[in-house]
Amino acid sequence: MKPFFKSIFRTSLCLFLCYYSATYAKTAIYDTKYEKPKDSLYRLIGHEYSTTRLSEFVNVFSGAKNSVARISKELEGLKVIKLPLSDGIVKAGSIKFNVKNSCYLLIGIFRDSAAKTNTSSLERIDYGKGRLTKEPLIKNAMSITGLPDIDIYAIAYKSGTHSLKWTDNLFMILGAVQSLKDIKHRDGGCPDGRLWDPFIIEGFTAKKALFEVVEGPEQPVLDVGMEGAQDIQGGFEGGVCVKINGVYHMFPTERAGEKGMDYTYDRVKTRIGHWTSKDAVKWKRKSTVFQASGTYAITHDDNPLNDRRGAIWSYMPVFNDKTDTWYGYYLTYTVDKDIAPNHSFGRIWRTESQTKGIEGIGGPYNEGVVIMEPGLDTQLWEGRQGVDSFFPFQINNKEWLAFYGGAYPYQSFKDYPDKPGKGWFIGLAKSKSPEGPWTRMDTTINPIKTIHPWFIENPIVYKLSADCYITIFDGGPLSRDGYNWTEATYIPIETKVNKWWDIMRTPMCLIDEGNDMFTIVYAAINHNKRFHPIGKVKVKLNREVLKNRTDLIKH
Template structure:
């Protein structure tokens, strides 16, 4: 928690050379202003905006009165005075962190008005200034930034916005397009509604919708292998997570989909013991099917997750094991199968680490780094602090790590504790990474960045990480696709692909959740790669 008392100053403006755009989301009338004797830049007060230059603190909750105002981005450790010139008498809106006592000669107009990651809640005061040039420093020596000004005769009605403490969002995170660095992906847009939703053709018998899996493109056809949360009619929604299917869907545009077949069907049988016991059905739930084409074998391999399922212990998905299967049809066109099981490639056992937790090996995705060298992301969740906590006493955390092999067939060996788990991407939440290569040879992993919901305070966006060698991975960047796509979801979940379409354009198919529905739909968005920005980013890896 930041103990120093920081302050904000909010500026709402009109015009271009003398101020910036007017706020259209409140009744507060903007005043004009001009920055004097400095090269500070303005920025729009909006969700995900970074309020300090050179920092990762960004806005995740914002009062409607403040949306669309223009701020001045100051460094975290500001030593230069900020001078502003006003054409008329104004009220400068000052936001204060950790409000221990009121500001002298100021009116409190908004309480808990902003949530900024890694920082305390913000209360907003109005301070009057006369016409003319003023140094903005309302009797504080600590850091402040400028976010808005209204005319002095404006009546400001007090309100408590009741937004939570930004320290709940720990750590802070970088949102693509909302930091000092150039974004490598531009959000072009996509479907403003789910591409597959309840009642559409092919969804019969799928009570709970979709989550995870992979989409690949063969020729001009997209092939999707999602986890179908099938459940049963008349059975509670919890069971959707237990009785699952792996479906095969096809599309020509990644928007209109047709269900072709069922690749695997889970048993949906609950465990009879609490430990990892062979008496339990270890294929009670099946998830996260990842098809990968093996050029050497000239056939598709599938890697998928099978769980034991507890009815009473969190997490209900326990002791995950990764199976490998092969298409019985050779060649790239054999992607739809049928598939035959070959065996388990990685599972809980003597080589497991406590951080893999009760959930066991919860996902797997292999990728090639040299002619005879492969790495594979595997994951774990609900960690044990020590093995003495096995099997019921778990913590929270969703981690990924790496295994290695000389071939896609295996055997796969976990890398040691000097590498695993990989916390450089995010210290405690990465789910279902899928790896591919960008045009310059850089590895990219796209993954679920974690929910803002269910008691979690995570980015609620899909994310990506970069690597030069496939071993060392960068800090995650998160994609705010709702800036170009109508937000039909409450909780963003898993990207299933990053498919190149030519001209540096990529298609992403993703799973997300509308909390008003039992059925979890699928969506689609397109992004464009900025190669110059990528080159700059790669230099820093």
Template sequence: MRDSKMFFPFPIVLLMLFSSVINGVEEVKGKSIPGSAQQLDQTEKKGNSTWQGSDFEIESKGYESFKTVKFGQVLSGANHNIMRVAPEIEGLTGVKIPADRNKNDLHSPLKLSFIEPVKVLIAIFGNKSIQKFDTEKYQRLLGNALTVTGLPAANIYAVSYPAGRQEINLEGLGSFTIVGVIKNEQDLIKRDVELPDGRQWDTFIIEGYSDEKPLFEILRGPEKPVVDEGMPGTEGIQGGFEGGRCVKINGMYHMFPTERAGEIGVEAYHDRIKTRIGHWTSDDAINWKRQSTLYQSSGNYALTEDDNPINDRRAAIWSFMPIFNEEANRWYGFYLAYTVHEEIEPNHSFGRIWQAESVKEGMEGIGGPYKDKGIIIEPGLNSQPWEGRQGVASFFPFKVDNQWLGFYSGAYPFDSWKDYPKKTGEGWFVGLAEADKLEGPWARMDTTLNPIKSIHPNFVENPIVSQLSNGLYIAIFDGGPEGWGHHLPNMIGYSISKNGYNWSEARYVPIETKVNKWWDIMRTPLCLIPEGNDVYTIMYAAIDLDRRFHPMGMVKVKLNSDVLGRFQK
């Protein structure tokens, strides 16, 4: 479970301010935080309205068009996607340049056909000088006007062409793409848009915006949260929700979110310390009823800096994951308990995974009550440095053949044990543990496998694993925020495995392209529930930064089964 503090050596007061990004404090309502997506959006809107586009046709083979909008892929054959775009060029139709030609700076003339005199808008990435070109031909219009993952910020130049078929000679421009074709006669205001450098973002694969056919098609979802402040059952929950798991049994959905309960009259920062595990039910995944409280944390802060038994090791409780144990004919719940330090980052530290068993036998025991059976994985002599000060930070078991594997996570890693307990680095990672039975004993796999970085090099959080009908395993997870020191996808991600050990590079699902984006920060998915005909339900927690309360959302997606073949090779 991600901690709210960031990787900045600021005083604790500023750290508490910045913690609104992740798990908790959002007391800066109505204000722009420097470097935030909110502020950047305001910067983009200082320009004039979108320039008027003109229709054209591509007559050269090997080129295709794209829309100059957020997530748009600007080069074919490489995952470089738009994260920020100046309003003047937003929505225009551009031409993808093949990445291999861009890399070698070799381009055969591009043939385009225009119906009227036009200006072709060329985005040149970085400080490539075009002084050697005719300056009257290449007119610079916008500086730092396009942010693309993995590439320098782009400057926009315009080149005029008459109507008819024209050859666009692009050799020598360095790394570039064409972001639009606009009518020749219109007022164009020159300015510096001041968008950030795209090299702050790693490249990643966005479903529907890459050269690959997407595995998931986003179908529909409510245009607002399905569990929100003021709804029945939310009484006493100051800060809303975070991760956990949702399952469907005999047509009924059972959701076990982390409730950021907090205390009335206590600042929002405490919402993520005084937590509890709730049980909610619904027959449609839209209208929810709260049934009970399974666990409540103490909310007590630690007395020492290290992992000391004098501290309350159940100060904060998160991420209840129910798994049905067929051998025991009972539900087993796995949840996370933290020690919490009020001043040291990460304040959520030294996580321990508890195992609980339903008192009632059979599937109907899902709602509890549960009795604790003990800790199955915790910090100790078998810990690995990448688990860091926060680990163990989540746990999800899944069965592979006759064996059980479990994703467990860590964060704020140590380079070596000499850095314990406070000298931490960056990253949220996952590894695998194994057991012969669900109840354990569980053992970490060694560092030849852990941490698993094939999914993402430095951020995977709270993965939940399902097995698809063709036998492949799929993990869905929180892909991490953008802004506030992070430049991550801010989307739900997924990874595929044939054997549970080796996992594919993450793909990210841009729900906001089909559902009204009521959130600023996408957080944790709680399920991928099959509904038949390849349709799945996803429940997710997300954050609206203007509010203290973090709601729950829902979306339906459809799996394109013909795409699965690429993961079976």
């Protein structure tokens, strides 16, 4: 599924919405040794530039989505001036400001990883009567999405009126501090911001949030050693959760692994579990729906000699009203030890519950039939990983669409099987019924890149209103027709929930609880643990924002 290096893209950031659809004001937390910056240190004179407080997630430029992914503690709470950014450049401009008492104006200079100094950028700034420090105070002080490393310098200004001018440049004006005694010369260790693509974060980049984070447990709801999880080595990833007659039913991918085996085997010997809960907090394991063989392939191509059920992932139950039956859509892989990705040639199966009615969600289920697999109609973007997810949803009360995924794309069919590229994409398939047959839409539509240009995985679709759908994965885009989707936006849930995770992994549901309240159950990663836990959060939908955003969507 998702290799570790790719997960850095989402580290500590968000939850979801298409989104990616991430308004919350995050209050900066100050260490007692740092004095909270005061607004009175400087005052802009006659300028249209807006300001905002520096914190994680904050959008730091006007006219752009670039936001703070990492920040050194000393900088939190500073009043940054939001300069306009276009095509990666702050166009020539100036500010005029008044200083009541002597202070230091902090600026951030973006430095390409290959550059040893910031001389060029520093020379494009006229500091007026100010005096620039010779060396940066903090190197690698912040990570701004989509932009290079940033070093922090200080400009000393005495009381009075001052000006600062610049030619085309890439820099920030972070705000002012009274003294430099609490800012130690050091390397902040923040990574290059180009590890992240710029994206929309609810309440920060977006003016008003579609979903407000309300509350969530301060720790995982399902963790290592808990009842039912004792024999699961690697925790959980992906799957779905639904609510039926007051009971939550969760079907996560269990990274079962095997005792005595390396942690990498957790992603190979997987199974689909069925868990239930009355509050989405206390869970009870009911059964194993499917178990992978955990057997590695013996050839590198999609060969029948290989065990094509080496790993099993991403179970998605959908109720069919016409047949009064639960269908389960799930994914099987050939597992290769030597070629990335080790999950290859994915196939989608449709299974049926042997117990009729809405209460039959627990099964038992038959093995089912393959409904989508690598073949002559495979598109290059589906890549070596093959069909890596599948979620069907109905539109217009008659037609069925399905998001299906692919990864490690081929540039040409000559690259098959061992020269894949990188990227995780989704496309649409179409059918007259949930049984199929399913037909891939052509490459004038697939892959869908409006949501995100290179990373979408395991999307689940819900209807928020009569004329608006949302798909959640790591973000949450909107659509009016199921075909055309907005850019993803992300929800930073740690603004209201104690952050016990390092990487937000996979949201598994958006369950309507009434009164515009929704429950999200999600898998996450703590780097200190082999076990990937499950968390929970509640969010509240803003109907006014939904209407405004829906009105802007073309269909």
